[in-house]
Amino acid sequence: MECIPSQSWLQKITSEDKVLLINPPIQEVRYAWIRWNQPTDLLILSSKLKNEAGCKVELLDFMLPTESGRVPMRDLAKAKEVRTKNIKTTYKARTYGLPLEEATQQLTSILPNWTPTHIVITTMTTYWFETLRPVISYMKTICPSAQVSIMGAYPVYETDHAMRMNADYLITDYFDTAEYCPDFEVYSGEITKFLHNGRTLLFGGLRLSDNSANAIEQIKSLRRQNIRDFVFFESNIFREDCKPLLEMLTALEKEKLSINLHGLCGLEIRNATEGIYTKMLQAGYRSFFLEYDLDNTELNKDSYRRAYLELVKHNSGRISSGNLxxxxxxxxxxxxxxxxxxxxxxxxxxxxxxxxxxxxxxxxxxxxxxxxxxxxxxxxxxxxxxxxxxNGITREEYMEFYQHTSFLNEKxxxxxxxxxxxxxxxxxxxxxxxxxxxxx
Amino acid sequence: MTISRNKLAILINPPIYDTQYWARWSMPHGLLKIATWLRYEGYDLKLYDCLNPYGEGSGIPERVADFESYDAVRKQKKSVVVLASTEEREEQMSYKLKPNEKWKYIFGLPPHELEDQLTNYKNSIARKKYKSVEFWITSIMTYWWESTRDVIELALRVFPEAKIRLGGIYPTLAPWHAEKKLGIDPLLMKGDKLDLNDEAQMDRHLVIYNEVPAASNLDLATDLYDDKERPPYTILTTSRGCPHICSYCASNVLNDGTKVRTRTFEDVIAEIKDKFRKNTRVFCFYEDNLLMKMQEFKRILKAVLADKSLQGIKIYAPEGIEIGVALSDRKRYLLKMRSDKSILATLSIETVEEQDTSSAIDIYEAFKESKRRTKRTFIKFEEDLTHGAVVIKEQTDDHIVLVVGDDDKVVLRKAIKENGRTDLIYENEEQSSLGLYLVGVPEIVYLMRLAGFEKIYLPLETIKKETNARWNRSWNSNLSRFESLLAALEEVGFDTRKQNINAFVMFGLPGEDLEEIYDTALYASERVGSVIPMLFTPVPSTDVYEQYRPYIEEHRFDLHHLNGKLFPFFPMLRDQMKMKYPEYEIEIADYVRVESFMQRINSKINGQSVNIYADTKVASTFRQTYSEYESFIKEWV
Known part of the structure; x- marks a missing residue:
């Protein structure tokens, strides 16, 4: 097992290599909005690998939703127990994603034609590591010659912990991917498609890159595959006084592409500028999920007022129920x-x-x-x-709070x-x- | 039995027109009994169950394994109805409803498709040259009569020579309506007068009211369904009739009086076993008053429990159980562990009379003699559910000593209560090292749980005493009895927050206040976790219907306008509320919102339903915050 910076790892990959990227299953207590998950980091790495190393890249996305937006889920016998101040709470844990046996069955059947030399498993967070060990064991059993690497938040921040996972390499920093866009084409490749039983993307998860032309090209390419729904995965889409977003919206308007944009994350409303919501609506935004914005401990009235005036009061089109x-x-x-x-x-x-x-x-x-x-x-x-x-609130009380919000939200x-x-x-x-x- | 030959009966459970429909338990069991009877009488049979959620044409996109998933059938928009009025019109599919409107849908197989299927069927049987073709059509709710009319019309279009036989609840409760409104000239007749060999009868279209006794106790002809489409459950009717006469209920009209009749025990058990053997696992008791013949029902449950071949049976009674009757049952005492609520053993107090040794005397003397005769009451140890951890150490008629888990001694003693009844008390409960306790529950609820009842339905209706009194339901108005039964249900293992217990709450009645509805709904939500709103429909033939007849006639309401989901009494309610709260404008949208509130209050997260009326910190903080809430957006609007 070797801990290695991304740049050094990259130098090990040659054009002869065959790299299998894996978005692993996840063990969790809940997973909301599962249909909107996409391994953007792997898709961008795919672009980078193809461009810089010239190698072959395929993807095994355990979390790829079905056409109806579902991802397989199984209850685990082992529950998550948390004890604070002697109050024990037990949560039912589940594994989300294609069952390992099913995935490896598909993978085994393509091995005679395509055997990976490298397997790269990504981790979105530091605490989603529990499925890594079984995934790695399976991979090492069926592809004994492949080098298995873990990338993402887990090896970067929890390197010592990640050493227990039996990988060959832990990539200890993030790849420099600023110039790259996600490689959506990888889902259309024959092998990747076979690994997913013919399933493919339901939406495009994009980044607000400095060059909006690249993003527009990607959208056009996905539209040709009949993909209509897009999300910008950004921590703040209103960053830099909304400049990157405005550029993107203007470019979209010019292209007159008929798409649905979904504001699922990164709507940091305190940075929203006057008129931005109106522009977003015009460009095809269908949903607006506003990030929580506090001024000390109270809601920031200014930012919410702006959103309300543009999205509700002055929006004659009305956003459909649940999308705001x-x-x-x-x-x-x-x-x-x-x-x-x-x-x-x-x-x-x-x-x-x-x-x-x-x-x-x-x-x-x-x-x-x-x-x-x-x-x-x-x-x-x-x-x-x-x-x-x-903090004075028990886990059972949070569960009850959830029930109340669910009641308030019910449509x-x-x-x-x-x-x-x-x-x-x-x-x-x-x-x-x-x-x-x-x-x- | 006279065997008629060369007769065809086409049995139809029509689609329905309504704003909402829940397709669970929609099996036309009366029609299926009639089918069995007609088969005995030599008819060939063909069934069209337009409301079968398990049918190929039901619109359920994929086969799902879970029985509970089947609660819907296909629907298509038919028209827009204006609530609390007689206005109904066709609109484009994209039409946006106004707050006082609802879509009226066709639920189930649409009439034009039924007509196509009948036409194909007619072609397929052309060679058989039936001497006569009869349509046996069932019609359930009185406010669904329109689809019955349409089905009759299309049936006669395809088979012009055929004769119609209409039965079910609609013709029984409103024969005067069915006689005139169905586009046929029928002979009106009571079920017991029906004679399949009477040519004068058979030559006419028939509207049949009340039950057909010859078919009452027959099996359901579920074999008429294709194998792939057969519902995985069956409806069981073990008794008919209810002794109460509630002013809004038509049970006594449907059953020709208040007498309660039961099928024989042997007959019911044979049916259950036969169906179970044929792979039916879910049984649904549909009774006018399930517990009215308590001993017979308990005998059935005990037989189900004792029969190992029936393991895995699931039983439902969606019509509800009568609270007072359940509570009147003798007690089963449960010895339970406080930590996990598990039941370790059960006991009861048995009473036996000494042998009658008197010589032949008249009835009155026999009665007096029976009163004189001494009765022996004793403690009966019913079951050890721990497979050996509960041992009887000592037993007399008055007390029993048990040892649980080797060293926890339990002394249970008979005690006479103030009302003269015998009770069992746990004498040394505070000494229990295992944290044991004893609780007495009506035996019936214990048996229901054991026998596989998945859910319990309770007729709460309203918590307001005056309203109960108005409906002749004073026998139901004691909330403490509702609470007692709930406590017993919880003790035997029904979980109130997992929608195992459901309470019917009625609204849309003249004289009610929205606040009263909320009070009842919130109480039900707090106590049982699942509220089933029942929108008030005045049922023809009941006292309530007669009471409001002038109002119904004044508004020119036909039966379909009286569907509770259309709030027929809103104008009256609005006027009443206006008198009470002149400062508020009451709109029909308020009632639509209350209806949706009742559905929202059943929201579940991780299998647990919300309880906004709870005494917890979270619920009380919510209530306080909401009651003191000031608009956040008022300056921006």
């Missing part, structure tokens, strides 16, 4: 139930939908290290609320329930709820 939502971060050290509910109601009133987003500490922060030492690396998944109990015939108007049915509900004891 506000994230609310839960599970932080500062959580207070009253404030969480108030913000939930605020966002519900404004957007019609809310999405609780469980919090986990930033990698290598003080809290991250504390949780890792106290509970173990796998308990850093936000879905077990690593900071619960210590019937495509409509949310209006809890906020002054109709008698809202007033009567308030009265009826008021008959039961309030905060205890």
């Amino acid at each position: 939502a506000g994230f609310i971060m839960i599970g932080t050290a500062e959580d207070e139930l009253e404030r969480l509910f108030r913000h939930t109601l605020n966002l519900l009133e404004m957007c019609g939908s809310i999405i609780p987003k469980p919090f986990t500490p930033t990698i290598n922060s003080e809290k991250y290290i504390e949780v890792k030492q106290k509970h173990g690396l796998d308990k850093l998944t936000p879905h077990v609320f690593p900071l619960a109990v210590d 019937r015939l495509g409509q949310s329930f209006d809890f906020f108007d002054n109709h008698y049915c809202s007033v009567a509900l308030k009265r009826s709820l008021g008959k039961k004891g309030m905060m205890i």
Whole structure:
């Protein structure tokens, strides 16, 4: 086993090599929006490998959704247990992704024609490592001559931990991929397609690159494959005063491409400039999921007002129910139930939908290290609320909070329930709820 | 038995026109019994169950293994109905509804497809040259009568010489309507007068009301379904009738009175075993009042439990059980472990009368003698569910001493309560090292759980006493009894937050207040976790219907306008509410919202339903925050 920087690893790859990229299955307590997962880092690495090493690249994406957007899921016998201050909570754990046996069966049948020399497994986070060991064992059994490498957040930040996974190489930093775009074509290759039983992409996950022309070319290419839905996977799509986004939207408008854009992540609304939402709507944005924006501990009224005016009040087209939502971060050290509910109601009133987003500490922060030492690396998944109990809210209470938000969010015939108007049915509900004891 | 020859009966369960439809348990069991009877009478049979969710044409895209997944059939938009009115019109599919409108759909096989299938069938049987063709059509809800009319029309278009026999709930409750509105000139007749050999009858179209006694206790002819399309469940009817006369319920009309009749035990068990052997695992009791013949029902359950060949059976009773009757059953005492709620053993108190040794005397004397006769009550150890960890150490008629897990001694003693009933008490509970406790539950709920009942349905209707009194349901109005039964259900293992227990909540009635509906729905949600809204429909032939007849006539409502989902009483409700709350404009959209609120309140996460009325910190914080909430966007609007 060797820990190796990305550049040195890359030098080992030659044009003779055959590289199999793997997006592994995941063990988790929950996995929301699974249809929108895509291994962008692997797709970009594919571009880089093809361009710089000239090697052959194929992909085994365990998480590739079916046409209906589903990914296989199995309950695990082993549950996740977290204990804080002597309160034990047990979570049902599941494995998401194509079953290993099924995937290896497909892989085994192509080995006579195509045997990988390198296998690269990516990791999205530091705490999704539990499936790596079985995946690597399987790969080493069926492709004994291949060198297995792990890339991504796990070997970069948890190198020591990753040494236990029996890989040949741990890539200890990120590849320089600034110049590259995701290689969506890889899904159309004969071997990759066979590995996925003929399934292919449902949407294009893009980056807001400096050169919007590249992204436009990619969109055009995916449109030819009948892919209509696109997402920009960025931590902040409004960065640099929205310049990259505006360039992209202008280019899209010029091309008159008929596409659906989905604002699923990175809508950091405090950086949104005047008129940007209107532009997004014009360019084909169908959904807007607004990141949680606080001014100290309260919602940042300015940023939410801008979003509300452009997306609701002045938008005659109306966004369909459920496609305008506000994230609310839960599970932080500062959580207070009253404030969480108030913000939930605020966002519900404004957007019609809310999405609780469980919090986990930033990698290598003080809290991250504390949780890792106290509970173990796998308990850093936000879905077990690593900071619960210590912040005065138990894990069971977070579950109950989830149930409440689910009730508030529920759509019937495509409509949310209006809890906020002054109709008698809202007033009567308030009265009826008021008959039961309030905060205890 | 006279065997008629060369007769064909085409049996049809028509599609329906409605705004919503839940297809679970839609099997036309009355029609399938009639089919068995007609087969005995020498008819050839053909079935069209237009509402079968398991049918090829049901619209279910893929075969799913889970029985519970089948609760829908295909639907297509038919028209737009304006709520609380007689207005209905066709619209483009893309039409956007106004707040006071709903889409009316055709659920199930659409009439034009049924007509095509009948035409093909007619061609396929041309060689058989049937002497007569009869359409036996069932019609369930009175407000679904329109599709019955359409099916009759198309049936006669394809087979002009055929005769119609219409039966079911609709013609029984509204024969006067069925006689005039179906486009035929039928002979109206009671089921017990039906004679298949009476040519004068058979030459006419027939509208048959009430039951056909000859078919009442027959098996369901489920073999008429193709193998691939046969529903994996069956409907069991072991009794008919209900002794109560609730002002909104038509049970006594449907059953020709309030007498409760039961099928024989042997007959029911034979049916269960036969169906189970033929691979049916799910059994659904459809009864007017399931528990009214408690002993017979318990005997059936005990037989199911004792029969190892019936292992894996799932039983449902979606019509609900009567709370007071369930509670009146004798107690089964459960010895339980507090830590995991597991049941270790069960006991009961048995009563036996001493032998009758008196010589022949008249009835009155015999009665007096029976009163004099002494009764012996004793503790009966029913079951050890631990396979040996519970041992009887000592037993008399008055007490029993058990040893659990070698060293936990349990002393249970008979005690006479103030009401004279005998109870069993756990004398040394506080000394239990294992944390054991004893709880008495109505034996019936224990047996139901053991026998494989998946869900329990309780008729809560409303928690408001006055409303119950108005419906002649005062016997149901004691909430403490509802609570007692819930506690017993929880003790035997039904989980209130996993939608194992469901409460019917009624609304849309004249005189009600939206707040009262919320009160009931929130109470039900808190206590049982699953609320089933029942929108009030005045049923023809009931007191309530008669009471509101002037209103119904004034608004020119036909039966299909009285469908509760269309809120027929909204104008009356609005006027009543306006008097009470002049400051508010009451709109029909408010009622549509309350209806959707009831569905929302059943939201589940990880198999657990929400409880916004709970006493927990989260629920009470939510209530407080919501009740004090001030608009976030009011300055921007």
